[in-house]
Amino acid sequence: MSEQTPNTGSLQIYLRLLTYVKPYTAYFALSLVGLAIFALSQPAFAKLLEYFVQALEGESINLLSGLGYDIPALWLIPGMMVGIALIRGIGSYLGSFYLSKVANSVIHDLRTSMFNSMIALPNEFFDNNNSGHLIARVTYNVSQVTAAATSAIKIAVREGLTVVFLLGFLFYTNWKMTLIFIAALPVIALVVSFASDRFRRISRNIQNSMGDLTHVTSESINGYREVRGFGGEKYESDRFMAASATNTRQSLKLSKADAVHTPVLQFIVSIALALLLFMVLWVKGDASTAALVGYVTAAALLPKPIRQLSEVNASIQKGIAAAESIFAMVDEVPEANTGEYTCDRVKGNLEFKDVCFTYPGASSPALQDINFTVEPGKTYALVGRSGSGKSTLASLVPRFYNHTGGDILIDGTPLNAFELKNLRSHIALVSQNITLFNDTVARNIAYGALSETAEEEDIRLAAEAAHAMEFIKDMSNGIHTMVGEDGVLLSGGQRQRLAIARAVLKDAPILILDEATSALDTESERHIQAALNEIMKGRTTLVIAHRLSTIENADCILVMEQGRIIERGTHSELLANGEHYAKLHKMQFHEEAPILDPVTA
Incomplete structure (x- = not known):
């Protein structure tokens, strides 16, 4: 600096x-x-x-x-x-x-x-x-x-x-x-x-x-x-x-x-x-x-x-x-919060209209001409190579960054019209970079505004939904066990489950999953995927996925490249097209295929 x-x-x-x-x-x-x-x-x-x-x-x-x-x-x-x-x-x-x-x-x-x-x-x-x-x-x-x-x-x-x-x-x-x-x-x-x-x-x-x-x-x-x-x-x-x-x-x-x-x-x-x-x-x-x-x-x-x-x-x-x-x-200028519109709970209709975004000081845009609509309760998946703009697009919804062109609407209301805290109250986010605080398991699940309303039983139910109680019950003080600085006493998969439990407890109508199962082993992933499938029901969901096997049931898959949507459709439709998604799927399938020894072969 x-x-x-x-x-x-x-x-x-x-x-x-x-x-x-x-x-x-x-x-x-x-x-x-x-x-x-x-x-x-x-x-x-x-x-x-x-x-x-x-x-x-x-x-x-x-x-x-x-x-x-x-x-x-x-x-x-x-x-x-x-x-x-x-x-x-x-x-x-x-x-x-x-x-x-x-x-x-x-x-x-x-x-x-x-x-x-x-x-x-x-x-x-x-x-x-x-x-x-x-x-x-x-x-x-x-x-x-x-x-x-x-x-x-x-x-x-x-x-x-x-x-x-x-x-x-x-x-x-x-x-x-x-x-x-x-x-x-x-x-x-x-x-x-x-x-x-x-x-x-x-x-x-x-x-x-x-x-x-x-x-x-x-x-x-x-x-x-x-x-x-x-x-x-x-x-x-x-x-x-x-x-x-x-x-x-x-x-x-x-x-x-x-x-x-x-x-x-x-x-x-x-x-x-x-x-x-x-x-x-x-x-x-x-x-x-x-x-x-x-x-x-x-x-x-x-x-x-x-x-x-x-x-x-x-x-x-x-x-x-x-x-x-x-x-x-x-004297630094705070985050812009000029919106005044508030509501108790949005339905979750999420619409992107000609959305563009350029990082400050960047010479080229990170996102260009993004157009799609996610109806309430539907799941849209974003896939593509690293640096294609998937996480940047997801960051625009809770207004971590403000789009520089076009418009993003929730239930027909532009994002900038929402009061910022109210907007974010409707969105639950689980990212691949989990942040945990040097506090108890319970306070990490019921973090921030959630701590004001959540009862201990609610926290336990959220942990069970995220399959986190499987390891929490073996801890010395259960949900009241300290997790260490940034959850250093937990494994990557355990930290991920606590983040998912946090999203479950928030019960927001819009859910953003940014590589939410990236830190999990295959066994844990099956449990977590089942939990995610359950909490995704009835919620507008944006899934950023690296493992394509986790998004086969998505209502629509958007394939991104250099900040643009270059292909869209269901899993079966995109495979049938035989283009970008099919190539990504084939490449990943070969990477994940088990290596057999000659005797087994």
Whole structure:
């Protein structure tokens, strides 16, 4: 997948992130109050040192005299130290906890929004984007936003307010000397701006390389049998090493940029501080020693928050780059669902009128001039060589892809007029590529919307109809046994039967069988074919078949070649014609004929 490089500025991205903060405004305000209290403790500490020097020089401290209290400095200054520490602790708790609460809630909403957007995207999106990059967006990229939205924002707000309050104290104490000190700010801003751009650019590269790393790992895990069976261990190790090395190089670039950025910034601040100390010693004026000590202390407290702000900048820029990627996913155009027509149950009259379809970016059409009508309860079979367009045609019915020409109608209503979820509720699909979830047998049969209405007895009956109870009854927990990731604990035939049971339970008026018996042995196929023949009764059925023996009883067989229907008729009619279907049948008959040894012959 080619990662997008959005041009959205940092401010716009943060403003968009703030829209996710709106539901938690009260908590966010409370956290800001806490962080402000914490930041105020810094100039308060500088002022406390001023009072301490006054007390050492024998001056009286009339801090509370206006309130009628005259507390000796011996007790007042230590008491103020404890009070500042207590208030600082309360502010730190309020700021840290409630900002973390807001940030984690925002991340949850953002992650949910991204996932909900992803599962509503059209098939073309998943065809054009590899799973590794998508998984990296949901996991790694979101974790980067989490870091930017929790610890990074906490430091940014807390230390930012600390800098503001310390500068305010410096201006209040001696504004002339402070003007000299802040002359370094434009240089600091320039360094931060340059570093921010570099941090964002490198962070995008890190996210891309992390997507590649996830992709290689995912493929190696999912295809571990092929890796071992074809001796691909070294090849996969080399792929992983190359992806990991790229990720490492980008991470080191980020560390290098951060390592240079922070000391440069500290050096600039130290020069400004040295200049300030020179001015204090050179132009003391009428200021008391206590006031100057307080002033220099406040100035000396500035480098630490500025340094922390510079260090947190890298995390914030990584979060911005990750947020760009997440918002790119959220902003993807969802699957078109403009239809409004709904009905409880269609009769199942399926009609194709001059249907054409071309895959996005393809130079030639995958389907051309498809015309046929399947009456309710009838079975039509699609046969042909691999790549002839059979599965593509079947994918148009549930609108996994939208036809680009002609029209497809169910009971006279165009597919595009149906509300998408309602349309798919009328269609049951069993494909050759079975997807099972890491859940129980029962939940895999009663998956999705079926789980809301199906009773346990209904699930058992569906499993029996698909001849699945033959192996389910021998499992440790029956239909409540876990099947493992993608049904790894089941054989191919068992997985196929669960998929058929799922279709039986759905009880849809239109049934699509895409190589539904391809993973079964001959014995299992006989059982499953009997089950399929039973559930096909009264349903409009499209069968995509590789084994021609399984479709001999179809009401009509459509022979496809290069996206066109080149022959149609019943099994006996097509054999009598002696053309394409007859040749396919003869070829397959010879392939499947048993090989006899000479003695038997």
